[in-house]
Amino acid sequence: MRPVEEHAATVAGLVAATGSETVRLADARDRILAADLSSPLALPPFANSAMDGYAVRAADLHGFPVTLPVPEDVPAGRVDGPPLAPGTAHRIMTGAPLPEGADAVVQVEWTDGGLPGATVTVEKAVDAGQNVRGAGEDVTAGELVLPAGTVLGPAQIGLAAAVGAAELVVHRRPRVLVLSTGSELVAPGEPLRHGQIHESNGPMLAAAVDDAGGEARLLRFVPDDVAEFLSTLDAALEQPTDLVLTSGGVSAGAYEVVKDAFAPRGVAFVKVAMQPGMPQGAGCYEHAGHSVPVVTLPGNPVSSLVSFEVFVRPVLRAAGGHPHPDRPRVRARVSESLRSPAGRRQLRRGRLDAVTGTVSPVGAAGSHLLAALAHADCLFVVGEDVTEVAAGTEVDVWLLDPVR
Numbered sequence: 001m002r003p004v005e006e007h008a009a010t011v012a013g014l015v016a017a018t019g020s021e022t023v024r025l026a027d028a029r030d031r032i033l034a035a036d037l038s039s040p041l042a043l044p045p046f047a048n049s050a051m052d053g054y055a056v057r058a059a060d061l062h063g064f065p066v067t068l069p070v071p072e073d074v075p076a077g078r079v080d081g082p083p084l085a086p087g088t089a090h091r092i093m094t095g096a097p098l099p100e101g102a103d104a105v106v107q108v109e110w111t112d113g114g115l116p117g118a119t120v121t122v123e124k125a126v127d128a129g130q131n132v133r134g135a136g137e138d139v140t141a142g143e144l145v146l147p148a149g150t151v152l153g154p155a156q157i158g159l160a161a162a163v164g165a166a167e168l169v170v171h172r173r174p175r176v177l178v179l180s181t182g183s184e185l186v187a188p189g190e191p192l193r194h195g196q197i198h199e200s201n202g203p204m205l206a207a208a209v210d211d212a213g214g215e216a217r218l219l220r221f222v223p224d225d226v227a228e229f230l231s232t233l234d235a236a237l238e239q240p241t242d243l244v245l246t247s248g249g250v251s252a253g254a255y256e257v258v259k260d261a262f263a264p265r266g267v268a269f270v271k272v273a274m275q276p277g278m279p280q281g282a283g284c285y286e287h288a289g290h291s292v293p294v295v296t297l298p299g300n301p302v303s304s305l306v307s308f309e310v311f312v313r314p315v316l317r318a319a320g321g322h323p324h325p326d327r328p329r330v331r332a333r334v335s336e337s338l339r340s341p342a343g344r345r346q347l348r349r350g351r352l353d354a355v356t357g358t359v360s361p362v363g364a365a366g367s368h369l370l371a372a373l374a375h376a377d378c379l380f381v382v383g384e385d386v387t388e389v390a391a392g393t394e395v396d397v398w399l400l401d402p403v404r
């Protein structure tokens, strides 16, 4: 059987980096920056007030209470404020530019709240610089604020907007065609007859592709018919595609449509030393003079998604420029004893108690146990050479997304 790492390397070698595109800020969430973003301006761009109150010279405040004339009002956004004459105060709002000549702001609570055109009486002293946000305190002009490779979450998008970027250069998302096969499959929402099941791999893998930063195109599943499989595929490949991802039809049965269609057309089918996810295929399919990468996942739902986690997710994330393609990994102790097949790396579904560092199996090893997978927040690994794991043994744990 082919070692897991060898098959992972084969799949990694199929999918190239995607290149870049420009998107509007509103479309940038979860995208990955493809070019350094430097700020053309300082943040804050000008010295401004941190409080609603009165701009003053700190040195003018002595002999309390002290009363000063208030000749000006400076709301946020005022752009023509005159300088502050010695011995006066300007009423000022949070975010408004500090008048030239002022060096501090007294918050309104420390005064009688005197109006512009009248006077204000101040009860307490302030230090020079107090309640003033200096120009460039956050970002200096020319500073590299977001390096290429940054994952754009809310804070990063906020910063990009603050420095004036309306668009960002990001990695293009890998385009993945998702196609399920099986004559027993029926669309969710339609009634089942005996012998039929709902098609679950397609929606599951499309969601996994999107979650890995890709752009999934989910095709309607096809029956176990090679001609129909190939015509569906060829029609779909008229649109640009970075990867074809199939599920089902790859093991040893009499109607293995994916294997029958692809084996003579550039895709190698192998047994990988893994459970679940033993039957795998990878290669390139020629379409209209282009070579399109293909990964064929096994049909059992848990095999499909676990194989995606092991072989496809890190490759899609790397192709899409993600700085951390792999799932975060930790060590934890298993809560109970387990058995695992000799010569196959087992990936079990688990729930991690991060406080005690304990991982508990969710469900048995069977690759049809989709409900257990849906209740798991991690996978944990039992090595190829291990057949029995005693309770309390430390294992590698891959953190999936928290179960919401």
Ligand SMILES: Nc1nc2c(c(=O)[nH]1)N[C@H]1C(S)=C(S)[C@@H](COP(=O)(O)OP(=O)(O)OC[C@H]3O[C@@H](n4cnc5c(N)ncnc54)[C@H](O)[C@@H]3O)O[C@H]1N2
Residues within 6 Å of the ligand: 180, 181, 182, 184, 185, 197, 198, 199, 200, 201, 202, 247, 248, 249, 250, 251, 252, 253, 256, 276, 277, 278, 279, 297, 298, 299, 300, 301, 303, 367
């Ligand atoms: N004689 C052997 N039989 C099997 C072997 C083997 O080595 N020798 N391997 C087993 C293992 S391990 C796996 S995994 C499966 C993989 O089979 P296929 O990839 O060919 O998948 P199918 O036979 O098409 O389906 C397997 C199973 O999964 C269900 N399925 C398939 N597609 C979907 C879908 N889109 N949505 C929901 N469920 C799906 C299907 O109904 C079957 O129950 O082969 C073993 N057999």
Ligand code: MOO
Residues within 6 Å of the ligand: 274, 275, 276, 277, 278, 279, 298, 300, 303, 367
């Ligand atoms: O390898 Mo299969 O994926 O065990 O069920």
